Amino acid sequence: RATTALPGGSRLAVTYAGLSYLLPERIRYRTRLHGLDGGWVERGTRRDVEFIGLPPGQYTLEVQAAHPGGAWSPQAARWSFQVRPLWWQRSDVRIGGALLALLLLYGLYRYRVHSYQASNRRLAQLVDARTADLKAQAQRLQEIDRERAGLLEQLREQAEGYARQAREDALTGLPNRRQFEETLARDLALARRGAHPLCLALLDIDHFKRINDTRSHSVGDQVLREFGQLLHGQRRGSDLVARLGGEEFALLMPDTRLEEALPACERLQARTRAHRPWAGLEDLEVSFSLGLVELRPGEDAEDLYRRADAALYRAKREGRDRLQLG
The missing domain is CATH 1.20.5 (Single alpha-helices involved in coiled-coils or other helix-helix interfaces)
Structure with a gap:
């Protein structure tokens, strides 16, 4: 039989029937579409099959029938057709x-x-x-x-x-009060933003006026220079040592807890006591008093400096040459 040609994209409905005088309504069917199905497809008692949107190509539809409980017909009914491609295919x-x-x-x-x-x-x-x-x-x-x-x-x-x-302080070469205040403001903002600790120590050379009065101002200036060098040599890379004026110095320690800053200040005090000679004078002894505080939540620069200054005042009032926590 000649192959039927169908336009692409068509809806294809095929009806089939098995010839039998015995219970024709109970005849079972199965189909297989060569070119699409991999095996037989059970249709039950349905007598039609429908295909929509078949791809272009050659197809052969096979149909087999069987009585209830019986074998499938040995010879399948076949119908061959061709689906033509759409124009864009x-x-x-x-x-x-x-x-x-x-x-x-x-x-x-x-x-x-x-x-x-x-x-x-x-x-x-x-x-x-x-x-x-x-x-x-x-x-x-x-x-x-x-x-x-x-x-x-x-x-x-x-x-x-x-x-x-x-x-820069002209005498010691250390940062002066202006740079100290700028650095304190910056480190304080960083500490607040990142919840980092921050410690501040204020130092004051004990009885410095006596050194000026009894040893001369040139000796006092040399003591200030040597003390500044000692502070600078003992600081960590991230710390700031500054001369605030006169015999007062500051040590700003970012990312540092109080329990970490205290041993560092104690080592600085021991190093100062062991330093000899001061200004070339073997009999000259130099010590300092220190107030140490750690930044508290909500504090600004003025609050932090005020607490450190109060701690320094207590250290001087209670005998000098000592460390006082604030």
């Missing part, structure tokens, strides 16, 4: 579409190349027209730049000197 249409896309891409490529070459030509003409003028200007600018560079270097050196003077 045809090979020639796909090939034509691919060729058209390639042509469009090639045309776009040629257009871009032409535009790029034209832009390059215009740019080359512009560069040639400006080159001579730029060379002359470059020579003039080089002379101006040499003069300007010398002036800028002088200004930079002056600015660096002014910056150091603004934030």
Whole structure:
């Protein structure tokens, strides 16, 4: 029998019937569509099957029937048909579409190349027209730049000197009160944001006025320089040592708990007691009093400094040469 050709995307309904004079309504059926089904599909007593949207291709529908409890018919009924592809599924249409896309891409490529070459030509003409003028200007600018560079270097050196003077103690070379206050504000903000600990120690050289009065101000200045060097040498890399004025110094210790800061201050006190000579004088003894506090929740810089200053005052009032926690 000739193969039936069906248009793609069609709904295909096939009705079949088994010829029998004995209980025809109880005849069982099964079908198999070659090209789609992998095996037989039981249909029960249904006498029709429906396919929707079959892909393009060759198909053969087989149908077998059986009486209740009996064997399937030895010879299956067969019907062959072909599903034609839709227009966009045809090979020639796909090939034509691919060729058209390639042509469009090639045309776009040629257009871009032409535009790029034209832009390059215009740019080359512009560069040639400006080159001579730029060379002359470059020579003039080089002379101006040499003069300007010398002036800028002088200004930079002056600015660096002014910056150091603004934030550096002239006698000891340590940061001064201004830099201490700026660093304290910064470390305090970081401690609040990250919930980090922060400790502050205020130090005051004991009986410094007596050293000035009995040994001379030059000896006092040398004591301040040596004490500043000792503090700077004992600090950790993240700590800040500053001279606040006179014989008062500050030690700012970020990321440090009170139980960590106290041993460091005790080591500093022991190092000061062991230092000899002071200002070249073997009989000169130097000690200091210290107030140590840790940042509390909600405190600002003024509160922290006030507590450290109060602790320092208690240390001096209770005999000097001692550490006092605040």
